[in-house]
Amino acid sequence: MxxxxxxxxxxxxxxxxxxxxxxxxxxxxxxxxxxxxxxxVRCGCCGIKLEGTTKNGKIIPQEKFCRNCGSKNFTVEQTxxxxxxxxxxxxxxxxxxxxxxxxxxxSWVNTAERRxxxxxxxxxxxx
Ligand SMILES: [Zn+2]
Ligand SMILES: [Zn+2]
Numbered sequence: 001m002x003x004x005x006x007x008x009x010x011x012x013x014x015x016x017x018x019x020x021x022x023x024x025x026x027x028x029x030x031x032x033x034x035x036x037x038x039x040x041v042r043c044g045c046c047g048i049k050l051e052g053t054t055k056n057g058k059i060i061p062q063e064k065f066c067r068n069c070g071s072k073n074f075t076v077e078q079t080x081x082x083x084x085x086x087x088x089x090x091x092x093x094x095x096x097x098x099x100x101x102x103x104x105x106x107s108w109v110n111t112a113e114r115r116x117x118x119x120x121x122x123x124x125x126x127x
Contacts, residue, residue: 020092033097038082038090044073049089052076059091 013030020036027034039059041052043066050061059076066072082090 015094015096018094020094024097035095035097037093037095038079039076039093040079040086040089041091042075042077043069043071044075045069045071049086050074051089052091054091054093059093 013027013032015027015029015032015034017028018025018034018036022036024033024035026032039052041050041059041061042048043050045066046069048066048068050063050066052059053062054060061074064072066074079086079090
């Protein structure tokens with residue numbers, strides 16, 4: 001029963017009042033601690049940054065094919081800090097931080113693109 005309520009609450013609140021320019025904030029609508037994470041989409045072939053968007057909770061490029069090389073492969077990487085060069089490419093994703101434990105609610109990961117590689121993501125994250 002608790003689990004059902006948890007799912008229901010997460011599905012209802014999109015934390016729209018949490019500003020994307022802060023790292024953490026409590027959502028005034030549901031009281032959850034929300035972390036803003038930033039992701040960048042790159043071409044999986046030539047590696048240039050692509051303008052991305054979110055669709056059904058997945059991060060995807062806005063255009064089907066890379067302007068530079070014509071590939072439709074892409075990778076999604078998390079970026080710790082965004083700079084002004086990256087801001088037009090960076091996609092904010094609001095993530096609920098569970099303060100009781102360190103598990104995150106990242107429903108989009110489960111349905112992420114097949115090429116999504118957590119290992120690659122972790123490596124890029126450190127650069
Ligand atoms: Zn909320
Ligand atoms: Zn390319």
